[in-house]
Amino acid sequence: AQSVTxxxxxxxxxxxxxxxxxxxxxxxxxxxxxxYVQYPNQGLQLLLKYTSAATLVKGINGFEAxxxxxxxxxxxxxxxxxxxxxxxYFCAVGGSARQLTFGSGTQLTVLP
Amino acid sequence: GAVVSQHPxxxxxxxxxxxxxxxxxLDFQATTMFWYRQFPKQSLMLMAxxxxxxxxxxxxxxEKDKFLINHASLTxxxxxxxxxxxxxxxxxxCSATQDRPGSIQYFGAGTRLSVL
Numbered sequence: 605a606q607s608v609t610x611x612x613x614x615x616x617x618x619x620x621x622x623x624x625x626x627x628x629x630x631x632x633x634x635x636x637x638x639x640y641v642q643y644p645n646q647g648l649q650l651l652l653k654y655t656s657a658a659t660l661v662k663g664i665n666g667f668e669a670x671x672x673x674x675x676x677x678x679x680x681x682x683x684x685x686x687x688x689x690x691x692x693y694f695c696a697v698g699g700s701a702r703q704l705t706f707g708s709g710t711q712l713t714v715l716p
Numbered sequence: 717g718a719v720v721s722q723h724p725x726x727x728x729x730x731x732x733x734x735x736x737x738x739x740x741x742l743d744f745q746a747t748t749m750f751w752y753r754q755f756p757k758q759s760l761m762l763m764a765x766x767x768x769x770x771x772x773x774x775x776x777x778x779e780k781d782k783f784l785i786n787h788a789s790l791t792x793x794x795x796x797x798x799x800x801x802x803x804x805x806x807x808x809x810c811s812a813t814q815d816r817p818g819s820i821q822y823f824g825a826g827t828r829l830s831v832l
Contacts (some may be wrong), residue, residue, distance in 0.1 A: 626802035628732045628819060638820070647722070647809050648760075694759060703750070 606631045606697045618715045623667075623682040625710045627695035630676065637678040638696040641671055647655065648694065654678060665689070670693035690714045718744045720812050722824025729800055730832055737795045737827045739810030745790035746812035750821065751783070754807040766793045800831045 611626040629635055636655050640648040652663025659671045669680045678695060695707040719742040727737050739749055748767050762768040764785050766772040772785035781803075784796040793812075797804055807828050811821040 640823075645807075645826065645828065646812075647720075647825040649823070650820060653820060703762070703765060705762075708759045711757075 606635065606705045608695050608697050608705055608707035610693075610695050610710050612710055614711045614713065616715060617685045617711040617714060619687055620684050623680070623685045623689065623712065624692065625679065625680040625693050625695075626655065627669075627678045628676055629678060629695070629697045631697055636698040637669075637671060638698065639667070639678075639680050640694045640696060640706075641665065642692045642694065642709075644691075651680070651693075685712075685714045687714050687716065718742075718812075718822040719735045719822045720746075720810065720822045722827055723809050724827060725825060726828045728828060728830045728831075728832065731801055735800055737797075737810070737829075738807055739793045739795070739812065739824050741791045741812040741822070743762055743815060744812075744822075746793075747790065747815035748813050749787055749793040750811045750813075751785060751793075751795050752811070753811045754809060754826075756807075762808060763795075797829065800829070802831045805829055805831045 607630045609628045638653045639651040641651050642648050651667050652661045654661050655673045662668045665683045671678050693710045696704040698704045721740045723738045751763045753763050753817045754760050762775050763778045764772045766785050766787040768784050768787050774780045778788040787793040809825050810824045813819050813821045
């Protein structure tokens with residue numbers, strides 16, 4: 605069984621500040637881990653994925669995430685927030701990169 | 717990247733009518749498609765997994781006679797909400813993936829269903 609916990613349903617940062625969105629997972633098998641972004645009334649866009657290669661994964665739009673097995677975490681970061689980063693972010697875990705279990709989501713607000 | 721087209725993007729219907737939502741993979745063959753439902757301010761809940769040429773596998777609590785899924789080809793899956801009621805109003809999202817290690821899900825833009 606797999607599960608994902610996203611700490612903080614809402615995160616607010618100032619433009620230019622560090623973005624940190626937290627994700628912890630539970631998986632009985634080596635996990636595939638993903639971060640997706642969703643803009644209002646749209647589907648999900650893949651930001652990045654971890655599939656057992658490098659533990660530090662770089663994605664699109666300047667985002668990156670680090671897989672820490674000892675902490676069962678896969679937190680998403682971006683050094684400097686931009687107004688266009690405001691969106692809903694979902695962490696997901698998949699045992700075979702096919703069926704996914706999503707976290708509850710984190711709404712990121714970027715303040716001017 | 718791969719493109720998944722979902723149509724319509726928005727539909728308003730009367731209670732008791734049926735609504736069909738299409739999900740197409742435009743530039744790859746999708747052996748598996750997934751259908752999700754998303755309530756406002758909530759996460760995606762998997763409704764069913766659809767494999768080309770076989771019956772869909774529904775998640776617990778999802779009525780298969782209510783939500784008919786057809787995956788007749790490697791590029792098209794349809795979700796039909798039969799005899800829709802206001803409680804079926806929601807955001808429905810499909811995704812498609814290929815049958816190979818490391819393949820990811822590509823998502824459609826979603827369909828906003830409003831049942832009056």
